[in-house]
Amino acid sequence: MIRDMHFGQNHPLVHTAWEICRWHHERWDGNGYPDGLKGEEIPISVQLVSIADVYDALTSERCYKKAFDHDTAIKMILDGQCGQFNPILLKCLEELSLQFSKMLSKEMDSNKYYYEAQRLSNEILSEKSLPNKNYSQNVVKIMQEKIDFFKSHSGKNSIEYNAISGQIIIINEEQQILCQRDDPKFDIFNVFEVSMEDIQHIRFLLNQTSVQNNEITLQIKAKVKNDSQMYHLKLYTLWSPLKKDGYIGIVEYFDTVK
Numbered sequence: 001m002i003r004d005m006h007f008g009q010n011h012p013l014v015h016t017a018w019e020i021c022r023w024h025h026e027r028w029d030g031n032g033y034p035d036g037l038k039g040e041e042i043p044i045s046v047q048l049v050s051i052a053d054v055y056d057a058l059t060s061e062r063c064y065k066k067a068f069d070h071d072t073a074i075k076m077i078l079d080g081q082c083g084q085f086n087p088i089l090l091k092c093l094e095e096l097s098l099q100f101s102k103m104l105s106k107e108m109d110s111n112k113y114y115y116e117a118q119r120l121s122n123e124i125l126s127e128k129s130l131p132n133k134n135y136s137q138n139v140v141k142i143m144q145e146k147i148d149f150f151k152s153h154s155g156k157n158s159i160e161y162n163a164i165s166g167q168i169i170i171i172n173e174e175q176q177i178l179c180q181r182d183d184p185k186f187d188i189f190n191v192f193e194v195s196m197e198d199i200q201h202i203r204f205l206l207n208q209t210s211v212q213n214n215e216i217t218l219q220i221k222a223k224v225k226n227d228s229q230m231y232h233l234k235l236y237t238l239w240s241p242l243k244k245d246g247y248i249g250i251v252e253y254f255d256t257v258k
Contacts, residue, residue, distance in 0.1 A: 016043075016045050019043045019045060019046050020045060020046050020049045022034070022035075023035065023037060023042060023043070023046045024046055024049050024050045024053055025050070026038075026041075026042045026046065026050070027050075027083040027084050027085070028042070028047075028083075028084040028085050028086050028087075029083075029084040031083065031084070032083060039086075047085065047086050047089055048089065050085065051077065051085055051089060051090075051093060054077055054082045054083070055073055055074075055077065058072075058073035058076060058077075058082070059073050070097075070100070070101045071097075071101075074093065074094070074097045077090070077093065078090055078093070078094055088141075088144075091144075092143060092144060092147065095147060095151075096147065141240070142238050142240055142248065142249070145236075145238055145251075146160070146238070146251050149236050149251050150251065150253075155173055156173060156253040156254070156255050157170070157171065157172050157173055157178075157253060157254050157255065158170070158171050158251070158252065158253045158254075159171075159250070159251070159252045159253075159254065160249070160250070160251050160252075161249055161250040161251075162248075162249045163246065163247055163248055163249050163250070164248065164249075165182065165184070166182065166183065166184025166185075166186070167180075167181070167182045168180070168181050168186065168188060170188075178224075179191065192222040192223055192224060193222065193223040193228065194220055194221070194222050195220075195221060198220040198221065201218065201220075202218065202220070202233075202235075205218060205235075206235070206237065206247075206250070209237045209247065210239075211239045214236060214237040214238075214239060214247070215234070215235070215236050215237075216234075216235050217232070217233065217234045217235075218232075218233050219231065219232050219233070219257060220233060222254075229256055229257070230256070230257040231254045231255065231256055231257065232254065232255050232256070232257050233252055233253075233254045234252060234253055234254075235250055235251075235252040236250065236251050236252065237249075237250055238250065238251065
């Protein structure tokens, strides 16, 4: 069906869509179908969609069953009642279970779903252009670092930057998107009127970071919503052996100086 569609068949999104369509019933232990793929043979995008597909099936009503509630569905997946999945992904699912439950229990603007889905797909596709060795473990490790960082600073303004795609997303305390850009040439400092002195200071500190020393804190003056004031920044650089020439991304939070 995908091959018959009238768009570029070599586009990475099309390739990923094909993989998901064919292999989303494969399982980590090799007991899935149609090709009996096992472990790392299953692309990471497919592994993620497989879990989402099972969760959706469990929590949706069918002619032959009633819908399971969120907690029951998560427990069934974690207990292996729906097949075996990547243990690292299951750990992420378990840790994010409460957050997912809250998201699903309240109405959200459809644009937020769109932007979040777009962000995740872009991130996976961008990182998939990296070498494939131990791909899923490295991607999931980076995702886990992001989760840990944002969990420890929940309720604060946050920024996420992907050094591969150049994408940047800024979210406020109410989890609303303040700014989202996909252009690597986008000048975020200019938008928030950050001084050249502060810009040079940030870049200097970022250049000093490493896998072992990946966290920096500083104060800068910026203009947010037409209000110029001092902000406290905490930046955390993300590293991966898949990328040899520097950090793979940055997550940070910022708050007004009290």
